Amino acid sequence: MTTRALTEPSPFSPGYGRRPLVFGGHDDELSELSEVFASLDFGESQSVLISGLRGSGKTSMLARLQDAARDEGWLVISDDASAGLMERVMETTIPALLGGLSPDSRARLTGLGIWKLDAQWEYVDRHREIRPLLRRDLVALSEILAEERRPAGILITIDEVSSGKVRLRELSRFALEISHAIGEGANIMVAFAGIKIDLDALVEQEHTTFLRRSRELDFRRLSPTQTRHVLSESIRIGGKTIDEAALDLLVSVSQGYPYLVQLAGDYAWRSSGTNAVISVHDAESAHIRAVAAVERRVISRVYQDLSEKDQEFVAAMAVDEGRSRIADIVDRMGVSAQYVQVYKKRLIGSGYVQSDGHGHVIFSLPYLRDYIRSMSRERVDSPVSDDLENYPPRPVTADDGREA
Ligand SMILES: Nc1ncnc2c1ncn2[C@@H]1O[C@H](COP(=O)(O)OP(=O)(O)OP(=O)(O)O)[C@@H](O)[C@H]1O
Numbered sequence: 001m002t003t004r005a006l007t008e009p010s011p012f013s014p015g016y017g018r019r020p021l022v023f024g025g026h027d028d029e030l031s032e033l034s035e036v037f038a039s040l041d042f043g044e045s046q047s048v049l050i051s052g053l054r055g056s057g058k059t060s061m062l063a064r065l066q067d068a069a070r071d072e073g074w075l076v077i078s079d080d081a082s083a084g085l086m087e088r089v090m091e092t093t094i095p096a097l098l099g100g101l102s103p104d105s106r107a108r109l110t111g112l113g114i115w116k117l118d119a120q121w122e123y124v125d126r127h128r129e130i131r132p133l134l135r136r137d138l139v140a141l142s143e144i145l146a147e148e149r150r151p152a153g154i155l156i157t158i159d160e161v162s163s164g165k166v167r168l169r170e171l172s173r174f175a176l177e178i179s180h181a182i183g184e185g186a187n188i189m190v191a192f193a194g195i196k197i198d199l200d201a202l203v204e205q206e207h208t209t210f211l212r213r214s215r216e217l218d219f220r221r222l223s224p225t226q227t228r229h230v231l232s233e234s235i236r237i238g239g240k241t242i243d244e245a246a247l248d249l250l251v252s253v254s255q256g257y258p259y260l261v262q263l264a265g266d267y268a269w270r271s272s273g274t275n276a277v278i279s280v281h282d283a284e285s286a287h288i289r290a291v292a293a294v295e296r297r298v299i300s301r302v303y304q305d306l307s308e309k310d311q312e313f314v315a316a317m318a319v320d321e322g323r324s325r326i327a328d329i330v331d332r333m334g335v336s337a338q339y340v341q342v343y344k345k346r347l348i349g350s351g352y353v354q355s356d357g358h359g360h361v362i363f364s365l366p367y368l369r370d371y372i373r374s375m376s377r378e379r380v381d382s383p384v385s386d387d388l389e390n391y392p393p394r395p396v397t398a399d400d401g402r403e404a
């Protein structure tokens, strides 16, 4: 066997739900919410709704919140909005959390008559004679916690909210329990994450009116400065450096779209092999591969999932270089302005398109336009200010030598 220099493992984590080594942006939100964990002064932050397109970092943000809450001694209940949520939380998650409380607190819990604990204060079962109610569990936990670790509360994060009818009914029952617990004084912050239309549907449910006062975070893209920070910090921590021009190129390529930032960084890292410096050549190779991967894994699926009319809408948008005038879209589609408003609202709700000034829309998902056009455009050099306009998406051209 021949020996060769080992390549350092990549510090990037392209993939859904894979938390990034360096989390870019959202500093203000994170510090404000962390403040609540420290003070229990909830203000506007009793409930949080995190929306945004696929791969924009919703799950990663929930993970950051969970870390921040745990750091302040909070208990964390995290789950997906899939079938059986209430049961999982009550039968598995909460019993496991009891084990993390002090023996003193656990001894006191037995007196509440909700849970049976053995002589070592380990959880055995629920007391079956009392009707199990999540609100009761939460209030009891919160009270014990307030005495044990003042101040501390319970963070509940529910990811992957979807708006299927059955799912929504279950989720709204779950939310109702939380709102009762909060009403009874429990220290709870709840965060739901999903696509905007699904979160809107959740808020419209019968028992979820309290969610209308939620703090809303709508994730789009990171700024060029944030993107640059994620790339260069990850590379530094990973043990390499990057050529300045290569970094510029990766910022352009990734367009601030978190998933693509990780993908492009990862490809560039791997391309550099055993070299200590990531070169322009590595960034160029990452460009081709990352855009191809995002087209295959995200954009083509997004496009196929759109209704025919929504596809016509985005095709009408793709004619323009930058933002599109709604009035032009109406002309191009040849339907009434009212219809166009309906499609527009739905596309904005899915996160793929966003309003851009009065009467205009623009793509939020980078490379969607290029995918629709399958045409190339020229690169703009020398970014100067901190705006995405200076980092136009760079379609892969035939000259880039992508293999068929
Ligand atoms: N703020 C961030 N900075 C750097 N990388 C990030 C950030 N947020 C997310 N990422 C990376 O982007 C990718 C997608 O993140 P994540 O899974 O959190 O997105 P999501 O919005 O939950 O997607 P989905 O809608 O598919 O659930 C992951 O590779 C993650 O590491």
Ligand SMILES: [Mg+2]
Pocket: 016, 017, 058, 059, 060, 159, 160
């Ligand atoms: Mg997710």
